[in-house]
Amino acid sequence: MRVIATAGHVDHGKSTLLRRLTGMEPDRWEEERRRGLTIDLGFAWTELDRDTLAFVDVPGHERFVPNMLAGVGPVPAALFVVAADEGWMPQSEEHLAALHALGVRHGLLAISKSDRADPDHAAQQARARIARSSLGDVPWVAVSGTTGDGLPELRTALATLARSLPSPDTDADVRLWVDRAFTVRGAGTVVTGTLAAGTLRTGDALALPSGERVRVRSLQSLGHDVTCAAAVARVALNLRGVEPGTIRRGDALLRPDAWLTTSVLDVRLRRDSEDASARGDGQAGTTSDRDGRGIPDNLRARHLMLHAGSAAVPARVRPLGPDTARLTLDRLLPLRTGDVCLLRDPGEHRIHAGVDVLDVDPPALGRRGSARRRAAELNSNDPGELAGHYLRRHGFVRAGHLRMRGLPDAGVEIGDWRADPDRWAELPKQARERVRAWRAANPLAAGMPSGELRRELGLPDGSLLDHVLVAAELTQADGLVRERAADTGLPEHVDLAVRTLETQLAEAPFRAPDADKLRALGLGHRELAAAVRAGRLSRIAEGVVLGPDAVAEAARALADMPQPFTVSQVRKALTTTRRVAVPLLELLDAEGVTRLRPDGTRVHRADGR
Numbered sequence: 001m002r003v004i005a006t007a008g009h010v011d012h013g014k015s016t017l018l019r020r021l022t023g024m025e026p027d028r029w030e031e032e033r034r035r036g037l038t039i040d041l042g043f044a045w046t047e048l049d050r051d052t053l054a055f056v057d058v059p060g061h062e063r064f065v066p067n068m069l070a071g072v073g074p075v076p077a078a079l080f081v082v083a084a085d086e087g088w089m090p091q092s093e094e095h096l097a098a099l100h101a102l103g104v105r106h107g108l109l110a111i112s113k114s115d116r117a118d119p120d121h122a123a124q125q126a127r128a129r130i131a132r133s134s135l136g137d138v139p140w141v142a143v144s145g146t147t148g149d150g151l152p153e154l155r156t157a158l159a160t161l162a163r164s165l166p167s168p169d170t171d172a173d174v175r176l177w178v179d180r181a182f183t184v185r186g187a188g189t190v191v192t193g194t195l196a197a198g199t200l201r202t203g204d205a206l207a208l209p210s211g212e213r214v215r216v217r218s219l220q221s222l223g224h225d226v227t228c229a230a231a232v233a234r235v236a237l238n239l240r241g242v243e244p245g246t247i248r249r250g251d252a253l254l255r256p257d258a259w260l261t262t263s264v265l266d267v268r269l270r271r272d273s274e275d276a277s278a279r280g281d282g283q284a285g286t287t288s289d290r291d292g293r294g295i296p297d298n299l300r301a302r303h304l305m306l307h308a309g310s311a312a313v314p315a316r317v318r319p320l321g322p323d324t325a326r327l328t329l330d331r332l333l334p335l336r337t338g339d340v341c342l343l344r345d346p347g348e349h350r351i352h353a354g355v356d357v358l359d360v361d362p363p364a365l366g367r368r369g370s371a372r373r374r375a376a377e378l379n380s381n382d383p384g385e386l387a388g389h390y391l392r393r394h395g396f397v398r399a400g401h402l403r404m405r406g407l408p409d410a411g412v413e414i415g416d417w418r419a420d421p422d423r424w425a426e427l428p429k430q431a432r433e434r435v436r437a438w439r440a441a442n443p444l445a446a447g448m449p450s451g452e453l454r455r456e457l458g459l460p461d462g463s464l465l466d467h468v469l470v471a472a473e474l475t476q477a478d479g480l481v482r483e484r485a486a487d488t489g490l491p492e493h494v495d496l497a498v499r500t501l502e503t504q505l506a507e508a509p510f511r512a513p514d515a516d517k518l519r520a521l522g523l524g525h526r527e528l529a530a531a532v533r534a535g536r537l538s539r540i541a542e543g544v545v546l547g548p549d550a551v552a553e554a555a556r557a558l559a560d561m562p563q564p565f566t567v568s569q570v571r572k573a574l575t576t577t578r579r580v581a582v583p584l585l586e587l588l589d590a591e592g593v594t595r596l597r598p599d600g601t602r603v604h605r606a607d608g609r
Contacts, residue, residue: 012083015057020148021151053158081110084142108161109127114144172197174198175309176193177309179249188239188242188244200230207256262360267355338406342354392420434456444527450480528545544579567582
C-alpha cells in the first residue's frame, strides 16, 4: 500500500478528485457535505496498476490547518491540487510551507477545474513556487473533476508517483500516531492512523506515552479485517484495555519499552530565507541570518505549536545558536533523533520553521556559555556524531537506550553496553592507579573491594569492571581486586613481628603460638592474613598459624609413621598439642593426604590402605 495526502487551497477540488478516482466519499461528516468543504480528515482508496493507493484528504480552509497537519504528518507524499481558474492562493502557500517544513520530497501537481480556464498559467505559477520547496520540480496533470477529462493521465501519474516512494522499514519499532479515536458500541475504542513504519498484528501489546498498556483486539486496513498490517498502511485498531475517551488525536501507540517520551529536545530549525524576507521577518533582529536560518530574537515571546505526527503541542523556544534551539513542550511526546516536525505560529496563521530533532535527552543548561557550547555540539546533522556526543556525556549507555533515542549503535561494545572510546581507553590506567593508592593506604588489606573500585571509576554495571580488570592486568578474588604481581612486602612493624615468630617456628615447627603470644607480638587477624598472603605463614585454623612449609612437612612425617595412627600418636610424633594436631589432620584429610577410618584412626593414602 502507498499513502498520499492531498494539499491545496479550500474549494480547489481535492475531495471531488478523490471521489472521481476512488468512487468513495472522503467527506465523512454531514456538515462537510452540506458546506462543500473538508473540515476533518477524510480517507479513500483505490487500486492503481496493481498497487493500492490510500488517500488522506485534508481540509484546505485556514481554520482547519491543524487538522490538515494531523493528516500530512506521517505521510511520505502529496497530491497538490491548484484550481485552474484561481491559481495559487493563501492556503496553497501554507500547505506548501507545511510540506516543505516536514521535508516531504515526493509529490504530484494536479491542476483542477481545467474545464473552466486554461491550466497552463496556473501550472506554471504553481510549479515555480513548488520547485523552491522540498518537493522540487514536480510533474503536473490537468484534470477536471466535473467532466472527467485528464483522469486517466492522473491515474497514470499517481501510479508512477507510488512506484517512486521509498520502501518502508517493516521491522521498525511501531509508533502509530492517532488521527481519529472513537467508540463503537459493542466493540469499544477504535483508533485510526497511518502506519509509517513497522508491522502491527492482532493480539499485539502497545503502550501509550503515559505507559498505559493496551492490546489490539482486531485490526482493519482499508475496511477489511486483517491479522497483520505492514507499513505503509492506513489502519484501524479496536483496542482492549482502554477506557472510552482515554485516547485522542495526537496520541501515539508505541511498541512497549522501545520509545523514550520527552518534553525537552534540542533541534535544528529550517526557515526558508525567501519566505522570511517576503513576510518581512528580516526587519526583526535575529541571532543570525546565515542561509536564511536565523532565529528571531523575539522567538521566546511567541506562542508556537510543535506539530509532530498528528500531535500539536504548545512549545517554548530557547535559541542556542544560529539555527539550533531547545524546545520545551507542554506534554510528553515519543520522539527520536532524526524525526522531522514543524513549528507553527497559530496567531499569525503561518508555518514558522521546519524542525529536525537532534537530541531528545539533552543536558541541562546552567552556567554562562552553556547554550553556546551546546550549539557547537549540535553543529552536525550526522547521527554518528550525535551518538558520539551522547556517549561522551554519559560515558556508558546500553545499546537499547541508543535505539530508543534514535541514535545509531556507536562506541566500544562491551556486551549490552556501549562506552565512549576515550573514556574506555583511560580506564585501565585509572584502575591500576586506584588499586595502588588503595594498597598504599591499606597495606594489610588483601585487595581493594571491587564495589569501591567500580564506584571510583564511575562504572554503572559490574560486568564492565570485569573487562576493565582484564585490560588493566588486575585480578579479582572474593570481591577484592589486586595487581597480579603485587608487592607482598609487609609493613615494617609486621615484618619484625613475623620474623620473631619465624625464629620460634624454626626451632619447633608445629608449636603454634597461642593467642596471648600473638597479641604480644602485635599480630592480629589483619596482620596474620597479610603474612599468609605474603607466603610467610600458613593458616591451619582460626588463630592457628605455622610456617609456610608446615603442612608439607607434616605429610612427609605421617607417611613414615606406622599405619594406621591416632591423633595422640601424631601429637607426639610432631611434638605439638591437640590444638594444632586436630585441625592439621582435618586439613590433610580435606587435601586427600590422609583418610579418616570408621574406628577414628587415620592412614596416609600413600600407604594404600
